[in-house]
Amino acid sequence: MPDRLGPPRDTPLFERITLIGLGLIGSSIARAARHLKLAGTLVAADASPEVTARVRELGLADIATTDAAAAVSGADLVILCVPVGAYGAVAEAIAPQLKSGAIVSDVGSVKGAAFAQLAPHIPAGVHLVPAHPVAGTEHSGPDAGFATLFIDRWSILTPPEDADPAAVNAVRSFWRALGSNVEVMTAQHHDLVLAITSHVPHLIAYNIVGTAADLEEVTQSEVIKFSAGGFRDFTRIAASDPTMWRDVFLNNKEAVLEMLGRFNEDLAALQRAIRWGDGQALFDLFTRTRAIRRNIIAVGQETAEPDFGRRRGGDGDGQ
Ligand SMILES: NC(=O)c1ccc[n+]([C@@H]2O[C@H](COP(=O)([O-])OP(=O)(O)OC[C@H]3O[C@@H](n4cnc5c(N)ncnc54)[C@H](O)[C@@H]3O)[C@@H](O)[C@H]2O)c1
């Protein structure tokens, strides 16, 4: 286990934590929470019996079940780690079992729709504090998780205006314990920012890999053979989970379409510069974007290396 995750706590942050969905994100939380002893009892619920069996084999939780409603009974903190499209059904199923004073949170990549799907089911006396760890990989499932995933990453909390400050602080402490930096913003602002920094980049990757594969003169084998360069980076992103990303685009429609409109205008300007031989326009943009990349790396080195592969390979899952 990497020392950067810190030593286990003497007293848990929550008596009982229930994670629903034990894929990449849920199992990463479970690994870190278990190592850090953040929960007196850690309960895992997943709709897939194969996943719950694997959770037991890996020893990721004290209890693993396919029954989400039973799993939340008595929980102080419940975190949904399922695709955003499943939120409504999960919230409806667990609502009757939530205890008064419990906190319901999530890790979904879209926050406006997350709130809209969860809020109608949350009983009075239960606190809803949505969250989004801005950390992940292109892999899925309980074997893909690793305990250090959230270290030096941002976790964004999007509590409603009338949220209980103590509940917001409790969720903040949870993510701080996992090593994240925490920022609070509105769900609407989150969705706009993430549309351009995460959602549109994924759409571009899916699109370029699809286009290359469809080109008649570029056979599949040539795509593989010549994908050592920039294209290979796109294929990593385009390997991301289809269910998760379908749900992201269906649930952040307006912000993504807004950003795509802007993106298309800028792309058209680049097209024009190429057509008319405007080298200066191309050079100016590429100089500006190179500076942005260098700045991101410099800031990253001050806090952490933004290198998922190295972390995953180097630190393992901490089991
Ligand atoms: N993958 C990333 O990079 C990343 C990063 C940050 C946030 N997120 C968000 O985290 C969430 C989970 O993503 P992931 O990458 O861990 O996905 P994943 O596919 O690895 O895991 C999802 C798990 O949820 C389970 N599940 C699906 N529907 C369910 C239901 N109705 N009831 C109970 N379990 C159910 C699946 O069996 C699976 O084990 C998504 O909302 C996603 O937007 C993902």
Ligand SMILES: O=C(O)C(=O)C[C@]1(C(=O)O)C=C[C@@H](O)C=C1
């Ligand atoms: O690096 C990756 O594989 C990711 O796509 C991680 C990434 C991102 O776009 O930054 C993907 C979706 C999440 O909601 C948060 C993080």
